[in-house]
Amino acid sequence: MTPTADVDKGGNDEGGSDEERNARTVTRDGGSGATGVDPQQLWLGPAQPRRGRRPAFSREAITEAAVALADAEGLEAVTMRRVAERVGAGVMSLYSYAPDKETLLELMVDHVSGELPTASGLTGDWRADLREVAHLQRELMLRHPWLPAALSTRRVPGPNTLAFLERALAALRPTGLDGAAKLEVFAQLTGFVAGHVAHELAQASVARSPSRVAAEARYLAAMAADGRHPELAGVLAAPGRAQDPEATFARFLNRLIDGLGSD
Amino acid sequence: MTPTADVDKGGNDEGGSDEERNARTVTRDGGSGATGVDPQQLWLGPAQPRRGRRPAFSREAITEAAVALADAEGLEAVTMRRVAERVGAGVMSLYSYAPDKETLLELMVDHVSGELPTASGLTGDWRADLREVAHLQRELMLRHPWLPAALSTRRVPGPNTLAFLERALAALRPTGLDGAAKLEVFAQLTGFVAGHVAHELAQASVARSPSRVAAEARYLAAMAADGRHPELAGVLAAPGRAQDPEATFARFLNRLIDGLGSD
DNA sequence: TCTATTTCCGTACGTTGTACGAGAATAGAG
DNA sequence: CTCTATTCTCGTACAACGTACGGAAATAGA
Missing domain, CATH: 1.10.10.60 (Homeodomain-like)
Structure with missing residues (x-):
């Protein structure tokens, strides 16, 4: 199918x-x-x-x-x-x-x-390749919204998972990291993507229920009004613009990956 | 208690x-x-x-x-x-x-x-303060290993959660980010910590069962031996040193937080 | 004392994962 | 062909779960 x-x-x-x-x-x-x-x-x-x-x-x-x-x-x-x-x-x-x-x-x-496409696509720029890996994961999780939750329990990688891992390891080759470190980076990246997508989906799902949003807003406003939450009050007063989820993902992803070079 | x-x-x-x-x-x-x-x-x-x-x-x-x-x-x-x-x-x-x-x-x-300690501890260096927030969260999750899993479902923050959020928002004050962005950073950070600790705990739990580790190693070796997983074979051949979990956490955390400045 | 209200909890129902074992289908041996 | 070993199929059954229902018990105000 x-x-x-x-x-x-x-x-x-x-x-x-x-x-x-x-x-x-x-x-x-x-x-x-x-x-x-x-x-x-x-x-x-x-x-x-x-x-x-x-x-x-x-x-x-x-x-x-x-x-x-x-x-x-x-x-x-x-x-x-x-x-x-x-x-x-x-x-x-x-x-x-x-x-x-x-x-x-x-x-x-x-x-x-x-x-997940497993072959190809290696530019040699490991940051770009890693970004591509993460984007592929995110798209997969958006297509199968249950995936983040299903991933949260410990599992032994199956053949397809292993094939994609192979791709990620190949992307990390230029970094010269040792084996354990590469695996760690992959696990961390996957966890990050899963967490982000789960958050994205929850956000979108909640937004579909206006009464719930309203109730939560009322509750937060009531809490902020007690004077012991000045920062929260500030946030509610100046919420800022709602962002495109894809752009937010890309931003955080860049930050994480850019940080990876320092070791 | x-x-x-x-x-x-x-x-x-x-x-x-x-x-x-x-x-x-x-x-x-x-x-x-x-x-x-x-x-x-x-x-x-x-x-x-x-x-x-x-x-x-x-x-x-x-x-x-x-x-x-x-x-x-x-x-x-x-x-x-x-x-x-x-x-x-x-x-x-x-x-x-x-x-x-x-x-x-x-x-x-x-x-x-x-x-979670809610008051105090603000140095004014928002990166350091945010690191402290993350470390506190990690320690809490290690003390209550079920917490990452319990957090994974969407929830409305209770009073104690809100008090800690207040602390995180205060830490982020110097960044000048708008409200939504601050909340996003906090959610991302919490997700990151939860993911990392869950991984840490799973790792530690699996390590306690030698037969399981052996079986997994045998399986991976068998998969790597088919010639279609050269990178995996390389990883298994040169695994590298096992790292202190706390140090690994600190390293990834630094990378994530250091990356946060660029926006 | 009476009544409204709230909590306590035994019983019961529907749903879940899955153990058990009887029956059906198949392949090779004689 | 028949016999037997093997494998898959699946009805029945059970324990454990979350929780709806409703009667009994306790309390506060009338």
Whole structure:
């Protein structure tokens, strides 16, 4: 549905001509007490099993349904029941493709990350290249407004995420930073973009509800009127011009990236 | 329990000597279709009602119980049942003090924000003052690791949050920015700190589980070995020294703040 | 004492994620 | 072809959640 370019299944299909072999049971980590799923199992899980009933669905189809649902109605609309309904499967069938809901969220994140252009575009000016990386991330998050929230929990990067990380690392090559530092910069940049977009979206959403805005303004005015908040009173008295979100983003991004050179 | 300095109840207790009058039913916004609660009602709600059964608990006690629970077992341990249990109340009694769980979360956030020192400390060097603001926020978030996650949903600032905002606005006074720009800077800064601390905490938590780290390393190595991720391979080959989290925070913070001057 | 008001909370409902296990489909072995 | 091992499908069931409802209990003013 969406123009994705998945990089699933590490190139180990030996002679298999059949499609849709990325649907496979992922067993939980039986290891030493850690929650979650073995990333190896998840992302480059076995595509071998040639016995048993043939899968009626695919991990991709399920992920796409979940993404469509989140795009249309937000992350809280993504329940196992509604995803199953959309896919035409029984609820419990989903668990043959993802061991739990959290994993399904990881699949969603990596799926939409497939929309990010991964190759090309390196000018050699690492600041410009990094700006481009951030802008691509922002556009992706605006297209999938649930993404900032879904990113906020710790995850292991999937193939598409890793492909984009590769691009970011390439952009950072001229800086001569060591590995950990490059990763740190990328994480920081992603976090910054996610935070900014989340703020942007919340702002836009609140603005759509005038009564809420009015109530909040009344409340702030009442607080400012008690004399103990002179600065707040000043802000309310001279709010200034409302800015274009894109320009604000670019401004803060420039500041962050310009600052990166000093180390 | 925690050394908080609440600024509850806007100064409208007329001659009342009795304490604990901030426990009051907060009705939902009957207005034009917006979800949530009228901030006015919530934060400076009526302390008048002198009829009816006396409250057996207090909003403060309930909030403190919820905070203690979140500190000890994380945000997902904060359920209405467990909070009630801790407070010694029936579950439904909580709803006399907060109209719903989301509001309880707001109360929690504002409650711990009371730990932030609000007065003083202004050197006049706005960069230094802003750095101090950020450091205070980080320390608060490290003390209450659930805070970054709780902040991620849109909220109306409570009295304690507002008091700290006042401090930040005072720090920004020398910049001569207009009101909206100051607020934007504060939001951006808070978002940055929250993102960074969340990352820090996730890092630290993962590091405690060696099998997980090993599994992830194995996975990344396998991905890097396919030849299509040369930069990732380079990073894994030359990871560099692990850094002190505090120093990393300070470095990124400096970069962000130094960049703020250019506009 | 009566009545209005407010709080307390047991019960109950709808929704969630998911454990369990019976049945259906398939591939290879005999 | 039949048998068996394997894999997927999904109805049922359960515990935990947020919270609506409404009766009982407590209190203040009439």
